[in-house]
Amino acid sequence: MAWTRPTLVGAARFSGRCLLIAGFVFVLGYIVSRLPLVFLSVFVALLFTSLLHPVADWLARHRVPRSLAALATVLLTVALIGGLLAWIVPRTASELSENSDTLARRARSLVRSLTQVLPGEQPSLDELGTRAEQWVRQHARTLTLSAASGVATLLTVLSGMLLTLVLTFFFVRDGSALVRAILSLLSPERRRLARAAMSRAWRTLGGWVRGTMVVALIDAVGVGVGLLLLGVPLALPLALLTLLSAFVPVIGALVAGAVAVLVAWATGGTRDALITLGIVLAVQQLEGNVLQPMVMGRVLPLHPAVVLLAVTAGALVAGVAGAFVAVPLLAAITAGGQALLVERREPPRSGDMPPGEPEDVDTQLPVHH
Numbered sequence: 001m002a003w004t005r006p007t008l009v010g011a012a013r014f015s016g017r018c019l020l021i022a023g024f025v026f027v028l029g030y031i032v033s034r035l036p037l038v039f040l041s042v043f044v045a046l047l048f049t050s051l052l053h054p055v056a057d058w059l060a061r062h063r064v065p066r067s068l069a070a071l072a073t074v075l076l077t078v079a080l081i082g083g084l085l086a087w088i089v090p091r092t093a094s095e096l097s098e099n100s101d102t103l104a105r106r107a108r109s110l111v112r113s114l115t116q117v118l119p120g121e122q123p124s125l126d127e128l129g130t131r132a133e134q135w136v137r138q139h140a141r142t143l144t145l146s147a148a149s150g151v152a153t154l155l156t157v158l159s160g161m162l163l164t165l166v167l168t169f170f171f172v173r174d175g176s177a178l179v180r181a182i183l184s185l186l187s188p189e190r191r192r193l194a195r196a197a198m199s200r201a202w203r204t205l206g207g208w209v210r211g212t213m214v215v216a217l218i219d220a221v222g223v224g225v226g227l228l229l230l231g232v233p234l235a236l237p238l239a240l241l242t243l244l245s246a247f248v249p250v251i252g253a254l255v256a257g258a259v260a261v262l263v264a265w266a267t268g269g270t271r272d273a274l275i276t277l278g279i280v281l282a283v284q285q286l287e288g289n290v291l292q293p294m295v296m297g298r299v300l301p302l303h304p305a306v307v308l309l310a311v312t313a314g315a316l317v318a319g320v321a322g323a324f325v326a327v328p329l330l331a332a333i334t335a336g337g338q339a340l341l342v343e344r345r346e347p348p349r350s351g352d353m354p355p356g357e358p359e360d361v362d363t364q365l366p367v368h369h
Contacts, residue, residue, distance in 0.1 A: 037160045040321055043329070045167035049175060050206035051213070052077060056172045070173035074165060088236050095233045099267050196343040201336030207299035208328045215291045216246030219253075219283050223260060226279035230272060232264045248323045249307050251315065253284055300331050 032039045052073040059069035171178070179198065183191045224239030232238075238260045245252030257280035265273035302310070307327055314326030 036318065036321070037156060040325070041160050041163040041167060043325055044164045045171055046205065047209050048077065048168045049171040050209045052168065052172050053175065066173055070169050073172060074169045078165065088240055092234060092237045099233050102267055193340055193343050197336035197340040200339035201332040204299060204335035205328055205332045208331055211295040211299050212247055214295055215287055216243045218291060219246055219287055222283040222286070223279060227260065227276065230275055232272060232276060233267050234263055238263060248311065249327050250311050251323055257284065302331055302334060
């Protein structure tokens with residue numbers, strides 16, 4: 001029984017660490033749930049920073065003041081996004097107006113088909129309209145309150161967007177100083193470990209953003225060109241939806257593909273819907289078998305099953321925002337934890353962490369290779 005005591009001691013230490021980690025995750029999750037706007041704004045700002053910091057570095061190397069370089073990159077991003085929306089939104093409204101009769105007719109046909117398929121005696125379209133009108137009258141106060149809540153939600157979203165832009169500017173300009181300030185609170189040994197974990201996590205997060213952007217652009221171009229050649233209306237909005245949905249793994253591609261097929265069916269019939277389904281499946285196969293392994297294989301240290309579980313858990317906890325945040329956050333934490341374990345096993349290398357003042361620490365928030 002000589003092995004019993006060391007084994008119990010080791011198990012107790014491991015259990016204690018697990019409890020500490022679980023407690024930390026619980027407290028962090030509680031704080032995030034109470035301040036979702038702040039957390040999401042900070043996270044999105046970090047994603048933008050991973051894209052914009054190389055541009056600001058290039059401008060700074062060409063003798064542009066750091067503040068001006070950071071401001072220029074943020075304003076350029078806002079101009080590009082705003083220009084894209086200004087180009088797509090009017091065309092979307094115009095195409096919706098031109099195809100409104102077709103969409104309404106298809107919607108009535110779909111409702112009529114459902115009423116025929118569903119068991120039992122189903123009300124007619126006129127009866128459904130009468131019931132809907134009565135329901136609206138009975139719930140007018142609730143609908144008014146819901147509209148006010150929608151306005152408040154819109155204001156919250158606008159506030160989050162403004163906060164994200166401001167945080168992105170400060171992260172691009174002062175990210176290195178912020179990291180040095182955080183590391184200065186640690187001892188030299190812990191500073192070395194923290195620097196290794198933060199560097200690996202940041203590289204993984206930046207690689208995920210850039211890789212996802214490349215894959216999303218290729219998917220959007222493939223779907224958009226296919227829909228344009230087929231003559232499906234709303235091809236540009238559907239391509240933009242494909243681009244944005246790529247940042248929500250698995251679920252995003254399914255939703256964007258289903259919307260494209262539904263629009264093709266509503267405006268062109270079954271033939272166009274089947275061809276659109278073939279286009280979507282071909283693009284998704286290209287993404288899954290070629291683009292993802294080639295672009296994301298070395299960046300994302302997660303198994304596809306883990307990605308699916310992370311997206312599902314994030315969606316259940318926080319909806320679309322949770323599904324969007326889950327994978328990059330888990331990838332960054334996993335990469336940082338792996339780097340931390342490697343650094344703990346290896347002895348400090350010469351010059352790896354100068355024991356001097358915090359200014360000697362050369363860790364930067366954005367790490368490039």
